[in-house]
Amino acid sequence: MLAVAATAVPDGVGLDVLLAASFRIPVYLNIALPEVVTDFAIGNIVEALKPLNSELNDYLSDSDTAHLADALGPGLQNLHRALRDCFGLWQLGKGPWKSQRLDLRLGVPDIAGRPTAYPVLKILIDGTEKLAGRDRQYTGWHPADILGPGSPLLPTEPARRVALYVNAAGGPATGCLAAYVKDFGDQVTWADFRLFEGVYHAPTISPNPDGGDWRIGIVPPVFDAAQYRAEVQRVSTERAWKAEPWQTALLLDQYLSADPGALCPWNLGWAEPHGEATGMFSVTLWDDHCDRGLVVDLVAGSGTPERRARQMADSLLTIPSHQWPRTRPTQRQTSSLARPLRARSTGKPG
Known part of the structure; x- marks a missing residue:
């Protein structure tokens, strides 16, 4: 069957790779942090295995190599995605991790010129707006977009890849810093930061986007879960922008x-x-x-x-x-973030 699989998908991976991925599943379950081995995670993996099982059984029944092509192409990709989403993103190394403090403040994008809209939600990690970048290139969303009872800042199962900050001059269409918001019981972390352009129009989109530039060097922050949730709840309840x-x-x-x-x-x-x-x-x-x-x-x-x-x-x-x-x-340092002042816009009142 290995030779037939190589013929069916000459430019793809072999059947041995598919079998190896399947055999590694029990290993992942044993070494993963207990917090990520949930019924939902196991269910996702089972759902990814079902079409693989069906395609291989169909090949044994009718010898149609199209079944092998489907198994080694989309089927294997779906299995890898399920394993990555359930386990691969959350292995932060052995703890304990030092918890950082989350503070949320309303403010104005830190640019020289006229903001497209404001106020925005500024995210402070241990008192510093770390996601803004060295040149203050990024800023937060309007608070109404990212706060509330179902705030994207609150972790869910499955975890969502949330666009936390957007390009300060051009908005989300020209760049977003996005990370998975993941619950670890006593701690919450933002993991696997990526830079996306032309993908997000809101803090969350469905399905979670793949790709993005991972070479942005943001260290995943880890927060005390109780303090984190209380801060999101406080700002959502106060609705200071209203x-x-x-x-x-x-x-x-x-x-x-x-x-x-x-x-x-x-x-x-x-x-x-x-x-x-x-x-x-x-x-x-x-x-x-x-x-x-x-x-x-x-x-x-x-x-x-x-x-x-x-x-x-x-x-x-x-x-x-x-x-x-x-x-x-x-005085602000003039940079690419300076907006022309003759083209005026108003703040977002809602």
């Missing part, structure tokens, strides 16, 4: 962007709640080349978000720029 401070900031952005030339010689970057003072908001402005910026801190009056935003916008637009109170300079 609360009054962010709604006021987005309305302020909308009012200021209605007249692009009113802030001349400055160009609108964004508006956001002040990070330290309640009732205050910060408006970031840039020059035409995104080399030099100015932050104006505004005090909001009382009333609805619409009224407060309108009052702040009117005060900024009616006072000459050299008389603006509470200003401070800011």
Whole structure:
């Protein structure tokens, strides 16, 4: 049969490879971490073995080599995929692993210029936004896209490959950093990071995509499961992007962007709640080349978000720029992330 298989699939693997893969299954079950040997994992492997068994039995019945071609082609690929998805991605080495802390914050993409949409969910690992990259090339999704009761950040069985960060200038179509979000009982990890381009339009897609560039050098973080789940739950429940401070900031952005030339010689970057003072908001402005910026801190009056935003916008637009109170300079390194400021866009209010 080995010779017949080689003739049936001359450019493919041999029947000996198929048999070796099958014989290794008990070995995988014995050496895998107990947390990954689940009924679902075993069921996936059984389902991958069924068509192989059927094709080989059919060949023994009618000697049609097409059955061997199907077994050694799609059948073997499906078996390898099932083994990889169930076991291959999760062997992080012997523990114990040092758990890292997850913190989730709302913010603005760290670019010089005008964001396509904001706020975004910033992911901090031990206090650092490690997924942003050395040149701050990547940023988070809008929080409504990745938080909530079924948040993609929460591990599932089977594990999902989640796009955690997207290209800060071009959005998900131009690049996503994706990893499997996997539950290990007392710990949660993000494993097998890949860079995908033109694949994701949302944090998760079905089925989990194959391929991607694995040469991005991101070390899989390992989190304490209780702290991790509590943080995702906290931010999902608070829904700060729907609360009054962010709604006021987005309305302020909308009012200021209605007249692009009113802030001349400055160009609108964004508006956001002040990070330290309640009732205050910060408006970031840039020059035409995104080399030099100015932050104006505004005090909001009382009333609805619409009224407060309108009052702040009117005060900024009616006072000459050299008389603006509470200003401070800011500067970002100009790079490929700088967005043209003459093509203006508004923040995402929802």
